[in-house]
Amino acid sequence: DAKTTQPTSMDCAEGRAANLPCNHSTISGNEYVYWYRQIHSQGPQYIIHGLKNNETNEMASLIITEDRKSSTLILPHATLRDTAVYYCIVRSPNSGGSNYKLTFGKGTLLTVNP
Amino acid sequence: NAGVMQNPRHLVRRRGQEARLRCSPMKGHSHVYWYRQLPEEGLKFMVYLQKENIIDESGMPKERFSAEFPKEGPSILRIQQVVRGDSAAYFCASSDYTGNTEAFFGQGTRLTVV
Numbered sequence: 001d002a003k004t005t006q007p008t009s010m011d012c013a014e015g016r017a018a019n020l021p022c023n024h025s026t027i028s029g030n031e032y033v034y035w036y037r038q039i040h041s042q043g044p045q046y047i048i049h050g051l052k053n054n055e056t057n058e059m060a061s062l063i064i065t066e067d068r069k070s071s072t073l074i075l076p077h078a079t080l081r082d083t084a085v086y087y088c089i090v091r092s093p094n095s096g097g098s099n100y101k102l103t104f105g106k107g108t109l110l111t112v113n114p
Numbered sequence: 115n116a117g118v119m120q121n122p123r124h125l126v127r128r129r130g131q132e133a134r135l136r137c138s139p140m141k142g143h144s145h146v147y148w149y150r151q152l153p154e155e156g157l158k159f160m161v162y163l164q165k166e167n168i169i170d171e172s173g174m175p176k177e178r179f180s181a182e183f184p185k186e187g188p189s190i191l192r193i194q195q196v197v198r199g200d201s202a203a204y205f206c207a208s209s210d211y212t213g214n215t216e217a218f219f220g221q222g223t224r225l226t227v228v
Contacts, residue, residue, distance in 0.1 A: 034216070043118075043205050043219035044157065087156075100147065100170075100209075102217065104157040 004088045009109040012082075018075040020108050022088030025069040031092050033064060034102070035073050037084040044087070044104075047073065078112045085109050118208050118220035119188075126226045127196045135191040135223045139208030146189045147217060148181060151203040163189060196227045 005023040012018040024033065034049040048055055048062045050071075055062045061074040075082055087107040119138040127133050139146050148160040150173075160173040163183035174181065178196075183189040193200055203224050207217040 038157075043120075043221045044207075046216040046218060049216065100145070100162055100217075101159045102147075102149075102157075102207075103159070104149075106156055 004090055004105055006086070006088055006105065006108045008106065009111070011111050011113060012075075012078045014080060014112055014114050015077055018078040018082065018110055018112070020073040020075075020086050020088075020110060021070065022073070023070045024088070024090045027068050027090050028092070031090045033062065033071050034089040034091055035060070035062065036087045036089065036102070036104075037082075038087070038107070039081075039084040047086075049091075078110075080112050080114065083110060083112045118206055118218050120204075120206050120220035120223050122223060123221060124224050124226070126228060128228055129197060130195050133193040133196050133200070133225055135193075135204050135206075135225070136188045137191070137206030137208075137220060138188040139206075140210075140218055143208035143210050143218075145209045145211065145217075146183050147207045147209075148189075148191050149205045149207065149219075151205065151222075153202070157205060160191075193225075196225070198227045201225055201227045 032049050032051050035047040036044040037047055038044045048057055048060050050062045050064055064071045085107040087104050089102055118140055121136050125133055144165050146163045149157040150160055151157045161181045162170040165183055166185050178194045180192045203222045205219050205222045207219045209217040
């Protein structure tokens with residue numbers, strides 16, 4: 001799986017949009033970008049994933065650049081409960097090989113401030 | 115629909131004792147994954163199981179650790195003769211099939227070896 005690079009930490013004001021970047025310059029054509037987050041002392045929580053088109057769900061939006069070398073997770077109206085470590089993971093969708101493994105890096109610690 | 119259930123949430127064992135961690139996947143999920151998170155570190159893949167089969171145990175320590183997912187009942191991660199270095203959070207995840215699907219995580223079992 002391709003390697004990802006994320007900032008170590010970010011701050012965001014409550015009620016504002018949080019934009020979390022991720023670089024994945026070695027991503028392959030069939031690899032998806034997944035985002036998970038881990039709130040302190042809890043299990044990782046799936047947020048969203050995408051291949052090339054922008055995606056949106058009730059939690060967040062995922063913007064993937066046209067060359068797919070980077071992406072941005074957007075939390076449109078951050079709340080204090082969004083304070084967590086956010087992980088960007090690149091993963092192959094194929095059922096062969098070891099695509100089922102999620103390789104967690106260090107992620108970005110997002111702190112939402114009142 | 116209950117999510118992934120892990121128990122116990124907290125487990126304290128003395129050095130040399132056995133630890134048994136249980137994971138009940140989400141309803142309808144037949145794929146189970148175990149991850150370990152050492153203090154101040156990211157999650158690391160340990161083992162992937164389907165019903166009655168170990169598919170990939172490449173992340174499991176060679177000794178003292180074993181996992182099973184019987185036809186009936188939860189998946190069990192078993193650690194024999196625990197040592198202080200086994201103290202960590204152990205997370206279980208499940209999915210309905212491998213490939214382009216998200217895995218859902220439980221709240222983890224925090225093992226403390228004293």
